[in-house]
Amino acid sequence: MSDVQTAPPVPEGPQTPEESPTAKELQRERWRRAIREITLGGPLIGLISVLLAMLVGSILIAATDPKVAEAAGYFFSRPGDTFGAIWESISGAYTAFFRGAVYNFNRPDFASGIKPLTETLTFATPLIVAGLGVGLTFRAGLFNIGGRGQMLLGAAIGGWIGFAAPLPIVLHPIVVVIVGMAAGAFWAAIAGVLKAYTGAHEVIVTIMLNYVGYYLVFWMLSTKGLLQAPGSNNPKSPPMAETAVFPPLIGDQYNLHVGFLISIAAVVVVWWILERSSLGFAFRAVGLNPRAAQTAGINTKRVTIIAMCMSGALLGLAGVQQVLGTVTTGFSAGIDAGIGFDAITVALLGRSRPWGILAAGILFGAFKAGGYSMQAAEGVQIDIVTVVQALIVLFLAAPPLIRAMFHLPEPGAKRKVKEAKA
Amino acid sequence: MKLELRGITKTFGALVANDHIDLTVEPGEIHCLLGENGAGKSTLMNVLYGLLQADSGEILLDDVVQHFKGPRDAMKAGIGMVHQHFMLIPVFTVAENVMLGHEPTKFAGALDLATARERVREISARFGFDVDPDALVEDLPVGVQQRVEIIKALSRDAQVLVFDEPTAVLTPQETDELMAIMRQLSESGTAIVFITHKLREVREVADRITVIRLGKVVGEASPTASNEELATLMVGRDVDLVVDREPAQPGAPRLVVEGLTVADHMGNVVVNDVSFEVRAGEIVGVAGVQGNGQTELTEALVGLRHLLRGRVELDGDDVTKDKVRAVLDAGVGYIPEDRSADGLVKQFTVAENLMLDRSNGAPFVRFGALQRGVLARFAEETVEEFDIRTPSIAEQAGRLSGGNQQKVVVARELSREIGVLIASQPTRGVDVGSIEFIHKRIVAARDAGVAVLVVSTELEEIQALSDRIIVMYRGRIVGIVPGDASRETLGLMMAGETPAGAAA
Numbered sequence: 007m008s009d010v011q012t013a014p015p016v017p018e019g020p021q022t023p024e025e026s027p028t029a030k031e032l033q034r035e036r037w038r039r040a041i042r043e044i045t046l047g048g049p050l051i052g053l054i055s056v057l058l059a060m061l062v063g064s065i066l067i068a069a070t071d072p073k074v075a076e077a078a079g080y081f082f083s084r085p086g087d088t089f090g091a092i093w094e095s096i097s098g099a100y101t102a103f104f105r106g107a108v109y110n111f112n113r114p115d116f117a118s119g120i121k122p123l124t125e126t127l128t129f130a131t132p133l134i135v136a137g138l139g140v141g142l143t144f145r146a147g148l149f150n151i152g153g154r155g156q157m158l159l160g161a162a163i164g165g166w167i168g169f170a171a172p173l174p175i176v177l178h179p180i181v182v183v184i185v186g187m188a189a190g191a192f193w194a195a196i197a198g199v200l201k202a203y204t205g206a207h208e209v210i211v212t213i214m215l216n217y218v219g220y221y222l223v224f225w226m227l228s229t230k231g232l233l234q235a236p237g238s239n240n241p242k243s244p245p246m247a248e249t250a251v252f253p254p255l256i257g258d259q260y261n262l263h264v265g266f267l268i269s270i271a272a273v274v275v276v277w278w279i280l281e282r283s284s285l286g287f288a289f290r291a292v293g294l295n296p297r298a299a300q301t302a303g304i305n306t307k308r309v310t311i312i313a314m315c316m317s318g319a320l321l322g323l324a325g326v327q328q329v330l331g332t333v334t335t336g337f338s339a340g341i342d343a344g345i346g347f348d349a350i351t352v353a354l355l356g357r358s359r360p361w362g363i364l365a366a367g368i369l370f371g372a373f374k375a376g377g378y379s380m381q382a383a384e385g386v387q388i389d390i391v392t393v394v395q396a397l398i399v400l401f402l403a404a405p406p407l408i409r410a411m412f413h414l415p416e417p418g419a420k421r422k423v424k425e426a427k428a
Numbered sequence: 429m430k431l432e433l434r435g436i437t438k439t440f441g442a443l444v445a446n447d448h449i450d451l452t453v454e455p456g457e458i459h460c461l462l463g464e465n466g467a468g469k470s471t472l473m474n475v476l477y478g479l480l481q482a483d484s485g486e487i488l489l490d491d492v493v494q495h496f497k498g499p500r501d502a503m504k505a506g507i508g509m510v511h512q513h514f515m516l517i518p519v520f521t522v523a524e525n526v527m528l529g530h531e532p533t534k535f536a537g538a539l540d541l542a543t544a545r546e547r548v549r550e551i552s553a554r555f556g557f558d559v560d561p562d563a564l565v566e567d568l569p570v571g572v573q574q575r576v577e578i579i580k581a582l583s584r585d586a587q588v589l590v591f592d593e594p595t596a597v598l599t600p601q602e603t604d605e606l607m608a609i610m611r612q613l614s615e616s617g618t619a620i621v622f623i624t625h626k627l628r629e630v631r632e633v634a635d636r637i638t639v640i641r642l643g644k645v646v647g648e649a650s651p652t653a654s655n656e657e658l659a660t661l662m663v664g665r666d667v668d669l670v671v672d673r674e675p676a677q678p679g680a681p682r683l684v685v686e687g688l689t690v691a692d693h694m695g696n697v698v699v700n701d702v703s704f705e706v707r708a709g710e711i712v713g714v715a716g717v718q719g720n721g722q723t724e725l726t727e728a729l730v731g732l733r734h735l736l737r738g739r740v741e742l743d744g745d746d747v748t749k750d751k752v753r754a755v756l757d758a759g760v761g762y763i764p765e766d767r768s769a770d771g772l773v774k775q776f777t778v779a780e781n782l783m784l785d786r787s788n789g790a791p792f793v794r795f796g797a798l799q800r801g802v803l804a805r806f807a808e809e810t811v812e813e814f815d816i817r818t819p820s821i822a823e824q825a826g827r828l829s830g831g832n833q834q835k836v837v838v839a840r841e842l843s844r845e846i847g848v849l850i851a852s853q854p855t856r857g858v859d860v861g862s863i864e865f866i867h868k869r870i871v872a873a874r875d876a877g878v879a880v881l882v883v884s885t886e887l888e889e890i891q892a893l894s895d896r897i898i899v900m901y902r903g904r905i906v907g908i909v910p911g912d913a914s915r916e917t918l919g920l921m922m923a924g925e926t927p928a929g930a931a932a
Contacts, residue, residue, distance in 0.1 A: 284793040301770040302785035303753035
């Protein structure tokens with residue numbers, strides 16, 4: 007080496023403190039962009055994903071229908087039969103779905119015909135607030151998968167006030183809501199504080215807290231003197247006090263309760279916070295570019311903790327809606343009913359925007375209400391509804407992930423030849 | 429191989445990106461395509477490379493008309509392109525990346541990695557690149573990744589090599605190395621098209637210069653043309669590269685730094701016992717080769733980094749332990765060196781970015797609520813005053829050109845009540861017209877009594893702006909010299925030597 011000096015001058019010492027950015031950093035940025043796109047993309051993609059998922063759902067419905075299989079057995083002699091069977095199978099299923107989720111035209115009068123829609127809204131009630139909770143963390147660049155644990159804590163602690171505290175009629179549910187929200191907020195705050203001060207990833211911590219929460223609540227429900235109904239050995243609480251239960255919203259013959267109004271109010275409040283308040287400005291800045299937010303003097307640790315608290319409070323509220331609205335006869339450790347996880351899908355489909363989450367929550371409420379009716383009337387497997395929900399997530403999340411994985415450019419990225427105003 | 433473009437026209441809707449452009453590049457020639465951001469240089473090269481189809485005009489190689497349907501045709505015809513953003517797969521090795529797309533195979537389609545490796549070594553050796561064929565691309569510094577791109581093009585026997593803004597991502601040393609490589613390539617007969625908007629690079633390496641403005645060829649120049657002549661051609665009007673400024677009238681010290689010491693996350697001391705002061709009404713420049721502690725110094729001053737030792741005073745108040753929010757509130761304007769990473773939220777609107785560091789109170793926030801009317805009025809005025817070219821204040825900041833994005837950051841900081849301005853690389857990646865504008869605003873801030881600290885790795889910028897110059901080397905201050913110190917003096921000091929007469 008001493009006599010040959012043809013190589014270009016090797017950069018010497020002074021660079022070591024700051025190396026040129028390696029591809030690793032660029033790569034990290036690429037994944038961050040993919041996550042942003044999945045959680046915050048436009049509404050059209052959501053709509054298309056739903057339609058595509060329902061199309062695949064239709065194929066599954068037809069494919070799993072024994073009548074279709076039978077007709078397909080003699081397809082080549084009478085192909086018309088097969089198509090007729092497919093049509094009947096799919097249209098039958100969707101008619102049943104409509105009857106179960108929107109309006110049952112087999113009923114004599116409007117009042118009983120409209121009941122399915124109220125069922126849809128009842129199912130949607132906790133999904134909306136839970137979806138808001140998850141969507142809020144997406145906007146702040148966080149991922150709260152601890153919906154289950156936060157709902158359980160909210161339901162358990164709120165529910166305890168609901169059956170045990172002797173409070174007057176209007177005050178009682180209000181106190182339950184506040185306590186339940188505080189319990190959910192506390193549970194999520196653990197993950198928020200750990201993230202802010204130790205860097206522990208909130209996904210891992212919230213998932214683990216789901217188990218801790220579940221077994222904690224299960225233990226409280228199985229322990230005499232805590233949440234267990236007196237005189238019972240089952241892990242179940244006593245029923246809610248009459249004073250605490252959410253009153254029906256439009257009449258006793260419907261299950262729809264006042265909790266739905268709370269959900270609508272929550273949509274408005276969360277919208278205002280995100281779009282019109284300085285706190286939401288900080289959330290969005292941190293979610294989109296944490297370094298720029300920090301450079302601009304925004305306290306990112308504080309934002310992380312507050313966002314997790316608010317998210318947990320909303321999920322706690324979903325838990326309270328379950329015990330005071332859906333299942334008022336006493337709750338078990340399964341009171342969350344998977345809503346904490348469905349909320350992730352609802353938030354994704356709603357593109358993390360409050361009004362979008364409202365629409366997505368109602369759609370998922372309809373899936374629940376209509377799914378049972380499809381199964382009862384047409385023998386369609388209820389699992390197909392789950393498949394459709396999963397496909398929605400797949401269609402939403404897959405394109406950005408695949409682009410990030412294979413370094414593909416965004417569609418239309420080449421068109422960035424744009425100089426303003428000339 | 430001789431490349432000729434005849435009457436290339438390309439429109440996007442109403443925008444004419446290329447308007448009857450003619451260009452000839454001879455073998456062994458380095459032909460510079462000079463123009464501001466958005467002038468249509470990259471569009472032209474994408475047409476050449478088959479990525480875009482021209483509306484009219486033709487491409488000739490050695491006087492034969494070519495019809496490229498895609499990059500594959502262009503590559504086959506002998507055109508290679510080194511993109512601004514590398515088209516490499518990070519988890520692949522150098523050899524794997526180089527063979528990607530025309531993989532040599534052995535019996536039954538088995539990949540012949542050995543041949544690819546040999547090819548990388550052979551080209552590396554021919555041009556004195558120091559590239560290990562088995563290194564993973566993601567582990568390589570940007571400058572070396574670029575060499576992989578060059579090897580990739582050469583391994584396909586490219587006779588015409590296009591470099592699209594290749595120096596935007598490079599450190600000064602890496603830039604110099606690239607210039608040497610380009611000269612070597614041209615000596616071996618390759619025709620080179622070099623796209624850039626940096627005047628210094630053009631004059632250093634070009635054989636011929638074609639200037640493009642608003643999609644048209646506006647002139648040819650020789651490398652002997654002065655910076656002013658080239659800039660005037662590019663921008664279309666006279667440009668002052670030398671900022672007019674009166675001698676400074678320094679007042680009382682506003683920013684006083686004593687014994688500042690900072691370590692990076694590995695624990696290495698990167699700013700070592702730095703002391704200086706900046707007075708009201710003067711601009712102090714911090715010169716130095718990239719990576720000698722300037723970045724860490726500015727970040728420590730605004731509270732983004734933890735100090736090991738030392739003391740920072742603002743107008744007599746100790747702000748050493750203050751967080752960013754408190755430092756900004758105490759009257760410090762901060763232009764971070766990397767606007768994409770630290771200065772802007774690209775998905776936010778121009779208006780939102782203009783209030784990014786004022787989201788904590790009046791006038792843009794009252795009782796926790798954003799004051800959208802106040803913000804809209806302020807944004808309209810500021811866009812007007814700072815000549816930010818944007819269709820509206822509701823446009824996403826990331827959609828503006830680099831120069832206009834930088835103007836958003838500069839406007840945000842200069843429209844606040846500030847006593848001290850810390851500007852780190854205030855014109856990096858910015859076109860000539862915007863550089864002139866930003867420099868004038870910085871001088872205007874000085875004349876209004878603001879104490880200004882400008883950090884730049886461009887010596888021209890330091891010399892154009894500074895009343896006094898601090899030179900940093902390996903985290904220490906080598907010396908503080910008057911603003912009119914010669915380039916030679918500064919160059920020596922940047923290498924760590926202390927010339928006679930420089931006050932330490």
